[in-house]
Amino acid sequence: MSVPTIALIGASGHGRRHRQHIEDLGDRVRLVALGDVQGLPGEELPVYTDHRRLLAEHKPDYVVICTPPHTHLPIALDAVHAGADLLLEKPPVLDLDAHERLSAALTATGRRCQVGFQALGSPxxxxxxxxxxxxxxxxxxxxxxxxxxxxxxxxxxxxxxxxxxxxxxxxxxxxxxxxxxxxxxxxxxxxxxxxxxxxxxxxxxxxxxxxxxxxxxxxxxxxxxxxxxxxxxxxxxxxxxxxxxxxxxxxxxxxxxxxRVGLLENLLSGDPLLVPxxxxxxxxxxxxxxxxxxxxxxxxxxxxxxxxxxxxxxxxxxxxxxxxxxxxxxxxxxxxx
Ligand SMILES: NC(=O)c1ccc[n+]([C@@H]2O[C@H](COP(=O)([O-])OP(=O)(O)OC[C@H]3O[C@@H](n4cnc5c(N)ncnc54)[C@H](O)[C@@H]3O)[C@@H](O)[C@H]2O)c1
The missing domain is CATH 3.30.360.10 (Dihydrodipicolinate Reductase; domain 2)
Structure with a gap:
């Protein structure tokens, strides 16, 4: 079975923790590309300042979104329409209209979205x-x-x-x-x-x-x-x-x-999501x-x-x-x- 692919959008700041976590998962998932509007000089993986290009070129199975909260909705919509399941950092969106839009996109595409409230994985x-x-x-x-x-x-x-x-x-x-x-x-x-x-x-x-x-x-x-x-x-x-x-x-x-159950592990497992x-x-x-x-x-x-x-x-x-x-x-x- 092929290893599922993952991309990380918003790769500096708290995104570094996600990257470390993805790498710690070994061959359970393969990190294929990074997205960040600032670029990431010296990075060995492909880096995209435009997340839409990243999605079009790599079609990742999973996307971790760790950008500032007000940027979450458009990136999340693009990612689910590109066929990815999401680990979306908290706060997922900033109001209920945005929540409804993302929720409708998930229903329409059949994709899943785990939200980064990791405390809900606490035993x-x-x-x-x-x-x-x-x-x-x-x-x-x-x-x-x-x-x-x-x-x-x-x-x-x-x-x-x-x-x-x-x-x-x-x-x-x-x-x-x-x-x-x-x-x-x-x-x-x-x-x-x-x-x-x-x-x-x-x-x-x-x-x-x-x-x-x-x-x-x-x-x-x-x-x-x-x-x-x-x-x-x-x-x-x-x-x-x-x-x-x-x-x-x-x-x-x-x-x-x-x-403690990790949110990315829970998403990758296919089990019911802890934080849908x-x-x-x-x-x-x-x-x-x-x-x-x-x-x-x-x-x-x-x-x-x-x-x-x-x-x-x-x-x-x-x-x-x-x-x-x-x-x-x-x-x-x-x-x-
Ligand atoms: N779950 C947690 O415990 C936890 C902890 C810290 C931060 N967070 C969340 O993570 C998210 C990011 O927080 P942060 O502190 O890393 O922010 P940050 O501003 O330090 O980093 C955000 C990164 O995203 C990049 N970025 C900004 N707009 C972008 C866009 N449109 N496309 C691609 N990249 C873009 C920036 O260049 C930067 O590298 C926030 O939603 C925050 O609430 C969660």
């Missing part, structure tokens, strides 16, 4: 479902990281309105996990707070409470301006108990579980609402590294998650006025 999720927590009432996410100034200048789309932000990018995995654990989907009521400590167009600190018509209430409190680290811990509460999930260490109630595009519709609906919200409120803080950290923010994040509250409901943030 904690089936183990959590097996715990028997009863009807879920609350899911709370707490995350506190530090990101230096270079994080917000690393790419032209970093920190830009309608494409980036703490909730839809760095904490996207926790948000997607929470939605998936609760099988939460619209309609819902969204209460949202967005703050920023830096000169960026999006939030680096935020809280939300999502109350669906049917399903558990999700609360999220996260920041990228903390000197203390909280990974993005998820507390799941049901009628019959509670449990605690931590990614990326795959811990359920403090115990690290083996057996359809599973990400609630994330896209929520992300579109977040990105359309009023601009974040500027905060002051204390000098740290090359920016400012918000004093006590990790405690506030923890308290907000424990009380299913917004940040403003559990403390005072240092708003610049």
């Amino acid at each position: 904690t999720l089936p183990a959590l479902a097996a715990l028997g927590l009863g009807r879920l009432t609350h899911i709370a996410v707490a995350g506190a990281w530090w990101r230096p100034a270079t994080y917000w200048t690393r790419s032209p789309w970093s920190g830009r309105r309608a494409v980036d932000g703490a909730l839809v990018n760095p904490f996207a995995h926790a948000l997607m996990q929470a939605l998936a654990i609760g099988d939460v989907r619209p309609p819902w009521t969204l209460e949202l707070e967005r703050f920023r400590t830096r000169d960026i167009e999006v939030e680096d600190t935020a809280a939300l409470r999502l109350t669906p018509v049917d399903g558990p209430v999700i609360t999220v409190a996260v920041t990228l301006a903390s000197t203390e680290f909280i990974a993005g811990d998820i507390t799941v509460t049901g009628a019959d108990g509670a449990a605690h999930v931590v990614y990326p260490t795959d811990r359920l109630d403090g115990v690290e579980l083996p057996g 595009l359809s599973r990400t519709a609630p994330f896209t609906a929520l992300a579109a609402q977040i990105m359309a919200a009023p601009d974040p409120v500027p905060l002051t803080g204390v000098a740290h590294d090359d920016g400012v950290a918000i004093p006590g923010i990790a405690d506030l994040v923890r308290t907000a998650a424990a009380r299913h509250a917004l940040l403003s409901e559990v403390g005072d943030l240092p708003c610049a006025s």
Whole structure:
């Protein structure tokens, strides 16, 4: 049997990780070409600055798309129409119209699209479902990281309105996990707070409470301006108990579980997809609402590294998650006025 072929579009940045992963798979798949608008000087494989030429000349069986989020839709449409199955990075698309267009193209072509929410391959999720927590009432996410100034200048789309932000990018995995654990989907009521400590167009600190018509209430409190680290811990509460999930260490109630399933391996296997595009519709609906919200409120803080950290923010994040509250409901943030 011939080895299936794969191409990687968006080959620097996070694309390097995909390349390494493809190479680690050995003869299960053959990397035939790379696509990147910047070109890749010195590269031995064929490189295309126009992804359509790559698709026409190589007709790869699989395409990994790791370009900036606002470029995903046209590349994904071209790739499925060229006959490829996709591993499409998160966030897959930026609004529900785009989701529907890609979904229709997948149906029309019979192609498959796995979305790069790798946390959904974590063994904690089936183990959590097996715990028997009863009807879920609350899911709370707490995350506190530090990101230096270079994080917000690393790419032209970093920190830009309608494409980036703490909730839809760095904490996207926790948000997607929470939605998936609760099988939460619209309609819902969204209460949202967005703050920023830096000169960026999006939030680096935020809280939300999502109350669906049917399903558990999700609360999220996260920041990228903390000197203390909280990974993005998820507390799941049901009628019959509670449990605690931590990614990326795959811990359920403090115990690290083996057996993470890789998204590319899952796609190549032909098994049902762990993260088909359809599973990400609630994330896209929520992300579109977040990105359309009023601009974040500027905060002051204390000098740290090359920016400012918000004093006590990790405690506030923890308290907000424990009380299913917004940040403003559990403390005072240092708003610049
Ligand atoms: N799953 C994860 O954990 C994870 C982690 C990091 C990034 N990502 C996602 O990966 C994607 C890329 O992120 P990044 O940080 O590598 O971005 P980046 O801007 O650093 O890199 C994107 C690459 O795509 C290229 N590119 C831009 N437009 C292109 C186009 N139209 N055709 C071909 N190439 C194009 C750029 O030249 C660049 O090399 C984003 O969707 C991001 O959210 C996912």
